[in-house]
Amino acid sequence: MVQTAINPVSGYKYGFNKPENYVFKAKRGLSKQVIEEISWHKKEPEWMRKIRLEALEIFYSKSMPSWGGDLSKIDFNNIFYYIKPTEKKANSWEELPKEIKDTYDRIGIPEAEKKFLGGVSAQYESEVVYKSIQKTLGAKGVVFLDMDSGLREYPDLVKQYFSSLIPAFDNKFAALNTAAWSGGSFIYVPPGVHVDLPLQAYFRINAANMGQFERTLIIADEGSFVHYVEGCTAPIYTTDSLHSAVVEIFVKKGARVRYTTIQNWSTNVYNLVTKRMRVEEEGVGEWIDGNIGSKLTMKYPSVYLMGKGARGEVLSLAYAGPGQHQDAGGKAIHFAPYTTSKITSKSISAGGGRTSYRGLIQIMQSALNAKTKVVCDALLIDDASRSDTYPTMDIRHNDVSVEHEATVSKIGDEQLFYLQSRGLKKADAEAMIVNGFIEPIVRELPLEYAVELNRLIQMEMEGSVG
Amino acid sequence: MNILNLKADERGRLGLFLAFQNPIAIPGVTVANLLKTAYQLKKPKEKMSRRGGIHDAVIPNKSGTSSGNNPALSVWEFNEILVKKAKKLGIPQEFLRKSLNDAFSGGEKKKLEMLQAAVLQPKFAIFDEIDTGLDVDALKVVASGVNELKKEGTGILIITHYLRILKYVKPDYVHILVGGKIVEEGEYKLAEEIEKGGYKQWVK
Numbered sequence: 001m002v003q004t005a006i007n008p009v010s011g012y013k014y015g016f017n018k019p020e021n022y023v024f025k026a027k028r029g030l031s032k033q034v035i036e037e038i039s040w041h042k043k044e045p046e047w048m049r050k051i052r053l054e055a056l057e058i059f060y061s062k063s064m065p066s067w068g069g070d071l072s073k074i075d076f077n078n079i080f081y082y083i084k085p086t087e088k089k090a091n092s093w094e095e096l097p098k099e100i101k102d103t104y105d106r107i108g109i110p111e112a113e114k115k116f117l118g119g120v121s122a123q124y125e126s127e128v129v130y131k132s133i134q135k136t137l138g139a140k141g142v143v144f145l146d147m148d149s150g151l152r153e154y155p156d157l158v159k160q161y162f163s164s165l166i167p168a169f170d171n172k173f174a175a176l177n178t179a180a181w182s183g184g185s186f187i188y189v190p191p192g193v194h195v196d197l198p199l200q201a202y203f204r205i206n207a208a209n210m211g212q213f214e215r216t217l218i219i220a221d222e223g224s225f226v227h228y229v230e231g232c233t234a235p236i237y238t239t240d241s242l243h244s245a246v247v248e249i250f251v252k253k254g255a256r257v258r259y260t261t262i263q264n265w266s267t268n269v270y271n272l273v274t275k276r277m278r279v280e281e282e283g284v285g286e287w288i289d290g291n292i293g294s295k296l297t298m299k300y301p302s303v304y305l306m307g308k309g310a311r312g313e314v315l316s317l318a319y320a321g322p323g324q325h326q327d328a329g330g331k332a333i334h335f336a337p338y339t340t341s342k343i344t345s346k347s348i349s350a351g352g353g354r355t356s357y358r359g360l361i362q363i364m365q366s367a368l369n370a371k372t373k374v375v376c377d378a379l380l381i382d383d384a385s386r387s388d389t390y391p392t393m394d395i396r397h398n399d400v401s402v403e404h405e406a407t408v409s410k411i412g413d414e415q416l417f418y419l420q421s422r423g424l425k426k427a428d429a430e431a432m433i434v435n436g437f438i439e440p441i442v443r444e445l446p447l448e449y450a451v452e453l454n455r456l457i458q459m460e461m462e463g464s465v466g
Numbered sequence: 467m468n469i470l471n472l473k474a475d476e477r478g479r480l481g482l483f484l485a486f487q488n489p490i491a492i493p494g495v496t497v498a499n500l501l502k503t504a505y506q507l508k509k510p511k512e513k514m515s516r517r518g519g520i521h522d523a524v525i526p527n528k529s530g531t532s533s534g535n536n537p538a539l540s541v542w543e544f545n546e547i548l549v550k551k552a553k554k555l556g557i558p559q560e561f562l563r564k565s566l567n568d569a570f571s572g573g574e575k576k577k578l579e580m581l582q583a584a585v586l587q588p589k590f591a592i593f594d595e596i597d598t599g600l601d602v603d604a605l606k607v608v609a610s611g612v613n614e615l616k617k618e619g620t621g622i623l624i625i626t627h628y629l630r631i632l633k634y635v636k637p638d639y640v641h642i643l644v645g646g647k648i649v650e651e652g653e654y655k656l657a658e659e660i661e662k663g664g665y666k667q668w669v670k
Contacts, residue, residue: 414490422504422582423478432503436494436565 029077032056035179038082042148042182045155048162055168055178062172068358069296069325074270079242081180081213137195142226143188144199147215150186157188161217165248165276165304173272177213177246184214184245189224189255198227198260198446216247220255220283227258229446242270243294249277249285253307256284262449264293264456267324271297281307281336288444290317291326292456300358302331305339305367316345317441320353320385321460329359329376329390334367334400345376346438349385350460357406358390365396373403379437380410381430381461431461479507481589485579485596487625491568497578498562501585502544508586551584556607572599580611583620590621597631609634629661644668 035056039049064071137144143154151158168178189195220226243265251257257277265271271294277285287301303312314330332341347355357376378387389406411433419429435442435454442450469477492500549559555577567575576596583591596608612635616622624635625643632640632654640657642650642665649668650656 412490415492417474418486418490418492419495419500420473420475421478421484422500422586423475423507424503425475426473428503429475432495432500433492436492439494 028080030056030079030081030180034081038180038182041082042151044151047159048151051163051168052179052181055175058168059172059175059179062169062175064172065298068298068327068356071270071272071296074242076176082182140193140195141190142193142195143186145186147184147186147217148182150217154186154188157219158186158217161219161248161250163248165250165278166246166274171274173244174246174274177215177244177274180213181215181246182213184216184247185218185228186216187218187226187228189218189220189226191221191252192223193221194225195227198229200229212241212243212245214245216245218247218249218257218259220249220251220257222252223254224252225256227260229260229449230262241268242272244270245273245275247273247275249275251277251279251283251285251310253281254283255280256286258286258288259301260288260290260445260449262290262292262445262453263297266293267295267321269294271299273297273299275299275301276304277302277312278304278306279310279312282309283307284311285313287314287316287330288441289314289328289330290441290445290453291328292319292453292460293324294326295323296325296327298327300329300331300360302333302360303341305332305334305341305370306336307339308336309338310336311339312341314341314343314345315441315444316343316347316357317438318345318347318355319457319460320347320349320355322351322353325354325356327356327358329357331360332362332372333360334363334370334372336366337368337370339367340371342372343374343376344441345374346379346441347376347387348379348381348434348437349387350381352382352384352386354386354388356388356390360392360394361402362394363397363400363402367397368399370397371401375405377406377437378408379434380408381434427462428458431458434461478504481508483583483586483588483591485576485583485591485593487594487598489567489575489579492566493568495566496563497566497581498545498548500566501548501582502541504582504586505544548585552581555581555584555611556604557581573601573604576600577604577608580608583615584611587615587618588620590623591615592623592625594625595627596624597626597628605631606634629657632657642668 032053035052036049039052143150145153163178166174168175185199187199216228216230218226218228247259249257249259259275259277263271271291275287275289277287279285285303287303289299289301291297291299297318301314301316303314305312312332314332316328316330318326318328320326326347328347329345330343332343334341341361343359343361345357345359347357349355355378357378359374359376361372361374363370363372374391376389376391378389380387387408389408391404391406393402393404395402411430415433416426416429419432420426424432434457438453438457442453445453467480469480469482472480548562552559552562557574557577561570561574561578564570567578570578576599579593579596583593593612596612597605600608609631612622612624616635622635624631624637626632637654637657640652640654641648642656642660644665
C-alpha cells in the first residue's frame with residue numbers, strides 16, 4: 001500500500017506518518033468473517049466472540065443517526081478493522097521497534113514519562129504495544145492493562161462489566177465498537193486506594209483508512225480514586241478515517257474518577273465516541289473532554305447518578321476550525337435523591353468552523369432534591385463560523401433545582417484593539433482572548449496538557465487568520 | 467516616520483502607548499500574562515534609543531538582572547520587575563493574577579493602565595482621562611507614575627477635563643482641543659484660566 005504524507009500547507013504539527021510494518025492486517029471492510037478473524041487472532045473466549053458477532057448484527061440492523069453531523073461520507077467497507085503492529089508487547093522503551101519509537105519521540109513521550117507519568121500505555125494502531133507500569137501501582141493492587149490483556153488476565157471482571165453500561169444496542173457506533181474493538185485500557189482500583197499520579201495513554205492512528213475501535217473499562221471500587229488521561233494526536237491522511245471508541249466507567253460507593261481527554265485527531269477523522277459513567281452513592285464522576293481536532297466529532301460524555309448524593313460533572317471544550325464540526329456536550333441522568341450534576345461547555349468556532357452544544361439533563365421521579373446546572377458559552381471568531389445549542393431537559397420531579405445559562409459572543413473589536421495597542425499581532429491577540437475564554441477548563445488539566453493546549457490554540461489561530 | 471497608516475500593533479511595538487479611558491475586560495487573560503507578552507515584543511534597541519531620554523533607564527539594567535534582551539528574560543526575572551512596579555503604584559500583588567479589567571473598580575483599572583505604561587516604558591504615552599474616577603490618594607499615585615515615566619524619557623500626553631491632575635503633573639504645554647482641532651496653545655497658566663472661566667470663549 002502506498003501512503004502519501006500529506007498536507008505540507010497547513011503545517012499541522014503532528015502531521016507525519018511512518019512506514020507501515022505490521023504483522024497482521026485484516027482485510028479491508030466489515031464482515032462476519034473479519035470479526036471472527038479478529039477474535040481468533042486474539043485467542044478470545046467463546047463468550048466474547050459471541051458478543052462481537054451479536055453486536056455486528058445489531059450494527060447492521062441500526063440506521064445511521066439522522067441528527068448531529070454529516071456522516072454520509074463514511075464508507076464502512078473501505079476501512080481496516082484490525083491491525084496488529086508487532087508480535088509481542090514491549091515492557092520497556094528499548095524493546096520497542098525503531099519506527100514506533102521514532103514516532104513517539106516526535107510527540108515527546110519519553111520526556112513526559114520521566115516527569116509525570118505513573119504508567120504509560122501508548123496505543124499504536126489497534127493495539128497497545130508499549131506500556132510501563134510503576135511498581136507501586138502493582139503493589140497497591142491497581143490493575144492497569146490494555147483491554148486485550150485485561151480480558152486474558154481478568155476474564156471474570158471483564159465478563160461482569162463489559163457492555164453492561166453501554167450495550168451494543170445503545171447506538172450504531174457502540175455496536176460497531178463492540179463488534180470490532182481492539183486495544184483501549186482496563187483499569188481496576190481496589191477499595192480505598194488512591195492513585196496519586198494520573199494514568200495516561202496516548203493514541204494514534206497511523207494507517208490510511210483504518211478505524212480505531214478502542215474499548216476502555218474502568219472500575220473504581222469503594223472509596224478509591226483514579227485520574228485517567230487520554231491524549232490523542234494523529235497524522236494526516238488523504239482519505240477519511242474513523243475513530244469510534246467506547247468507554248465504560250464504574251464509580252462505586254464513595255469513589256471518585258476523573259477522566260480527561262484531549263482529542264486532536266487530524267481533520268479527516270470521524271470521531272464518534274460513546275462515554276458513560278455509572279456513579280453510586282456519594283461517588284464522584286468527572287469528565288474533562290477537550291475536542292480540538294477531527295473532521296466531525298459526536299461525543300456527549302454522560303454521568304448516570306445511581307446512588308444517593310452522587311455527583312457528576314462534565315467540562316466540555318470544543319474548537320472547530322475550517323471544515324470542522326464539533327458536536328459535543330454532556331449528559332447527566334439523575335436516578336437517586338440528593339444527586340448533583342454540572343455541565344460546563346465552552347466552544348470556539350473559527351474560519352467557518354461549526355460547534356454544537358448538545359446536552360441532556362434528565363431528573364427521574366426518584367431523584368428528590370436533585371440539583372443541576374448547565375452553563376454553555378460559545379465564542380465566534382468571525383462571521384463565517386457557526387454555533388448552535390441543543391439543550392434538552394426532562395424533569396420529572398418538582399423538588400429539584402435546575403439552572404441553565406447560555407451565551408454566544410463574538411471576539412470583540414475593542415478587546416482586539418486593546419491587546420493590539422500593547423503590541424500583539426492580531427492572531428496573537430485572538431489566541432490570547434481564546435485562551436482566556438477556555439481558561440476555566442484548562443486550569444483543570446494536568447500541566448503539560450494545559451501548555452500543549454494553549455500552544456495548539458495559538459497554532460490554530462495563526463492558521464485561521466492567515 | 468509616518469505612523470498614521472500603521473496598524474495598532476505596529477504602533478505599539480514602535481513604542482506608542484495608549485492608556486484607555488474605559489479599559490475593556492478580557493476574561494481569563496491576566497494582567498501579568500499580557501504584560502509579559504507585550505514586554506517581550508519590545509526590542510531592546512527600541513527601548514534604549516528613547517527620544518529625549520534623560521537616562522537610558524532600561525528596567526533590567528536598573529534592577530541588575532539581565533542585559534536588556536527582553537526575550538531572554540525568564541518568568542521569574544520579569545515577575546520581579548512587575549511586582550516592584552506594582553508595589554510602587556500600591557497595586558496588590560494578587561491583582562496581577564486576576565483577569566484584565568474584569569471585576570476591578572474604576573480607580574483600580576486606571577492604576578492598572580498606569581502599571582502597564584510603567585512596565586512597558588513607551589517612547590510616547592497617551593493618558594486618556596486617567597484621572598476620572600480616582601480619589602485623591604490614587605490620583606497622587608498615578609501622577610507620580612506619570613512623572614517617573616517622564617523623567618525616564620517618555621513623551622507624555624494627558625487628556626483631561628480637570629485641573630486637579632495637573633497640580634501633580636506639571637505640563638510643559640497645554641492645548642485646547644475642540645472638535646478634533648487644536649484651538650489654543652499655552653502653558654500651565656492656560657489650564658488655570660480654563661478652571662476659572664470654562665471653555666466658553668473657544669466653543670461657539
